[in-house]
Amino acid sequence: MNTIVEKEQSIPVYILSGFLGSGKTTLLVKLIEHWKQQNLRPAVVMNELGEVNLDGQIVDEAVPMTEMLGGCICCTVRGDLGLQLADLVQEESPDVIVIEATGAANPMEILDAVTETSLYMRLELKSLITVVDAAHLSGLYSEQKGKTFKLMQEQIRCASVLLLNKTDRVQAQELQELEQLLNKWNGFAPVIPTIRCEVNMEHLLHSGTDVHIQQSAEAGGASESEKAAKSHVHTEACHTHGCSHNHDYAEGHLHEQSSKPHASHEHVMVYTHYFKQPVNSEAFEQFVAALPRDIYRAKGILSFSDTASRFWFQYAYRESDYMKITPQGDVPNVAVFIGEHFDQTRIREQLLELEAVSITE
Numbered sequence: 001m002n003t004i005v006e007k008e009q010s011i012p013v014y015i016l017s018g019f020l021g022s023g024k025t026t027l028l029v030k031l032i033e034h035w036k037q038q039n040l041r042p043a044v045v046m047n048e049l050g051e052v053n054l055d056g057q058i059v060d061e062a063v064p065m066t067e068m069l070g071g072c073i074c075c076t077v078r079g080d081l082g083l084q085l086a087d088l089v090q091e092e093s094p095d096v097i098v099i100e101a102t103g104a105a106n107p108m109e110i111l112d113a114v115t116e117t118s119l120y121m122r123l124e125l126k127s128l129i130t131v132v133d134a135a136h137l138s139g140l141y142s143e144q145k146g147k148t149f150k151l152m153q154e155q156i157r158c159a160s161v162l163l164l165n166k167t168d169r170v171q172a173q174e175l176q177e178l179e180q181l182l183n184k185w186n187g188f189a190p191v192i193p194t195i196r197c198e199v200n201m202e203h204l205l206h207s208g209t210d211v212h213i214q215q216s217a218e219a220g221g222a223s224e225s226e227k228a229a230k231s232h233v234h235t236e237a238c239h240t241h242g243c244s245h246n247h248d249y250a251e252g253h254l255h256e257q258s259s260k261p262h263a264s265h266e267h268v269m270v271y272t273h274y275f276k277q278p279v280n281s282e283a284f285e286q287f288v289a290a291l292p293r294d295i296y297r298a299k300g301i302l303s304f305s306d307t308a309s310r311f312w313f314q315y316a317y318r319e320s321d322y323m324k325i326t327p328q329g330d331v332p333n334v335a336v337f338i339g340e341h342f343d344q345t346r347i348r349e350q351l352l353e354l355e356a357v358s359i360t361e
């Protein structure tokens with residue numbers, strides 16, 4: 001009897017947003033552990049700009065995962081999200097669903113897609129968690145310009161809860177200023193400072209109820225003040241990216257939909273390199289350390305010519321990280337580079353050169 005009641009309840013959905021490399025996958029792995037400890041069955045929708053789902057490699061193999069690759073969920077693959085959610089629910093009957101957006105996504109679009117789907121499926125959007133890279137935001141804020149800065153600001157404004165992550169990379173005074181800045185940009189979302197997304201998960205999952213208000217409003221249960229609060233959050237968010245859509249959450253209607261891509265991240269480009277040869281680890285590290293500033297994110301799985309193990313490599317806002325990995329399944333040696341209008345040919349040539357050198361080693 002209990003089981004039937006549970007199945008009829010809505011499945012909670014969490015959206016993870018945040019700029020490229022801010023710590024979304026780090027948080028996702030921790031959330032999954034948390035739910036598993038509670039004997040809950042999570043499912044994941046993962047969206048990657050590149051052609052390969054590298055992040056999927058570090059998520060527990062047993063967790064059902066839908067991959068949406070080669071485009072950003074909020075534009076090119078947006079229409080698919082509803083279908084993916086429907087499939088996941090039907091095939092896996094999860095207790096909870098997490099959607100990890102690409103770091104270039106505008107979360108408002110994902111929020112739209114989820115709420116649309118929840119009109120005909122038992123899904124309940126619980127919160128939109130935006131993970132912020134403290135050091136990166138601090139750097140961009142001091143420059144006060146650029147499309148990346150604007151996109152990061154949009155992601156912050158849309159959040160119902162904010163994880164101010166990578167606080168190990170900023171000074172105490174800077175951290176305080178960043179907290180104030182987040183409060184200024186989004187007065188509704190609680191701000192939780194973290195290192196490696198280390199947070200009390202129950203606290204996080206119950207923080208930020210603005211998105212939830214929208215659901216109550218649809219059910220007709222929200223007070224006028226709650227409706228006003230929700231529409232305020234939404235209106236502000238839309239203004240920041242010049243959104244031409246007219247969504248009215250307080251009334252529970254989506255008046256207009258458009259598949260028009262947003263200008264906010266059209267500037268983001270991706271280069272995926274498939275290695276034909278293993279490269280020298282030190283030469284590769286030097287190459288990564290010298291990556292141009294306009295590449296802000298890179299990740300990959302590599303075999304080096306001088307190491308026995310394979311490595312999971314990451315680069316985010318000038319910090320790189322190498323971790324031994326035994327990939328699940330047949331994974332090629334591949335690296336993905338994401339940035340703004342960078343010279344893809346140059347990156348390709350440099351990597352081919354590294355491959356050529358390692359042959360003659």
Ligand SMILES: Nc1nc2c(ncn2[C@@H]2O[C@H](COP(=O)(O)OP(=O)(O)OP(=O)(O)O)[C@@H](O)[C@H]2O)c(=O)[nH]1
Binds near residue numbers: 025103297320
């Ligand atoms: N110094 C520092 N590094 C961190 C912290 N949290 C995560 N990282 C590192 O930052 C890098 C990016 O973390 P991810 O969790 O993969 O970031 P992401 O937001 O999922 O990245 P995309 O999916 O590419 O958008 C990894 O090398 C992490 O180990 C932190 O608090 N401090």
